[in-house]
Amino acid sequence: MKNNQLITRREAIIAGVASLGALILPGCTKPMPPTYGSILRMGDALTYLSHKALLPGQALAPEFRHSEISSYPATWNTTPEKKGQPYFDERFDRLQYNAFADYGLSVEGCVDHPGSFSISDLQKLPSQTQITRHTCEEGWSAIAEWTGVPLRHVLQTVGIQAQARYLYLFAYDGFFESIDLLDGFHPQTILAYGMNGRAIPVQHGAPLRLRVETQLGYKSVKALERIVVADKFPDTGNTGWSWYAGI
Numbered sequence: 175m176k177n178n179q180l181i182t183r184r185e186a187i188i189a190g191v192a193s194l195g196a197l198i199l200p201g202c203t204k205p206m207p208p209t210y211g212s213i214l215r216m217g218d219a220l221t222y223l224s225h226k227a228l229l230p231g232q233a234l235a236p237e238f239r240h241s242e243i244s245s246y247p248a249t250w251n252t253t254p255e256k257k258g259q260p261y262f263d264e265r266f267d268r269l270q271y272n273a274f275a276d277y278g279l280s281v282e283g284c285v286d287h288p289g290s291f292s293i294s295d296l297q298k299l300p301s302q303t304q305i306t307r308h309t310c311e312e313g314w315s316a317i318a319e320w321t322g323v324p325l326r327h328v329l330q331t332v333g334i335q336a337q338a339r340y341l342y343l344f345a346y347d348g349f350f351e352s353i354d355l356l357d358g359f360h361p362q363t364i365l366a367y368g369m370n371g372r373a374i375p376v377q378h379g380a381p382l383r384l385r386v387e388t389q390l391g392y393k394s395v396k397a398l399e400r401i402v403v404a405d406k407f408p409d410t411g412n413t414g415w416s417w418y419a420g421i
């Protein structure tokens with residue numbers, strides 16, 4: 175499944191994020207318009223603007239029938255040495271050992287009530303099930319059923335502040351992505367704890383993965399550890415993947 179180029183890009187993302195850690199960790203500073211760190215990123219702006227113009231408001235991604243659910247190739251979130259192994263690190267290993275009972279999704283940044291949500295906390299919020307197509311930038315796609323809580327309910331629970339613009343998504347394997355609040359509040363954007371009627375397996379993002387049905391697969395961050403609500407565009411440099419990946 176995995177090619178070297180993809181690994182290189184993932185590593186570039188992770189390295190970029192690590193070097194920016196100090197800058198982006200606070201998440202919430204003074205109000206600012208989005209910035210694009212390099213001229214390469216102008217393509218993002220154009221795609222973003224044309225996509226939002228063509229599909230005003232909250233256009234929905236197509237949904238499918240049960241009979242259309244397909245087998246879903248897992249993209250293992252590991253470094254090359256760990257390839258094929260289900261564990262990302264000791265912290266994740268411990269969480270998995272306790273069947274994720276100690277897991278908590280931290281939601282922080284430009285919010286009134288930062289907090290941590292266990293899977294059972296999230297299951298007490300309204301749940302939603304949708305059968306959608308995942309499209310990977312590598313050229314494959316697959317259809318699965320996802321069950322979870324619409325992200326907007328979690329964002330409403332923590333209380334988004336006026337200067338909030340983006341959501342930074344941190345995963346246990348060091349993977350990082352970000353989306354804007356329009357996609358964060360999109361009716362099909364869910365924090366999924368279920369896949370095809372069962373708890374999500376580790377290779378598909380246990381215990382919690384984001385589903386951003388309006389964008390390419392890499393926005394659907396697996397093994398989510400932390401969401402930071404931020405006022406600044408997170409410029410992680412040129413990762414080779416465009417920031418706005420509308421489909």
Ligand SMILES: Nc1nc2c(c(=O)[nH]1)N[C@H]1C(S)=C(S)[C@@H](COP(=O)(O)O)O[C@H]1N2
Nearest residue numbers: 247248249251310345349378391392395396
């Ligand atoms: N944490 C994390 N999430 C991730 C990735 C990753 O490497 N790490 N890869 C992304 C990409 S590029 C794709 S295509 C999908 C793959 O999802 P799957 O493994 O469930 O098929 O996860 C996305 N989310």
Ligand SMILES: [Mo]
Nearest residue numbers: 310311391392
């Ligand atoms: Mo992907």
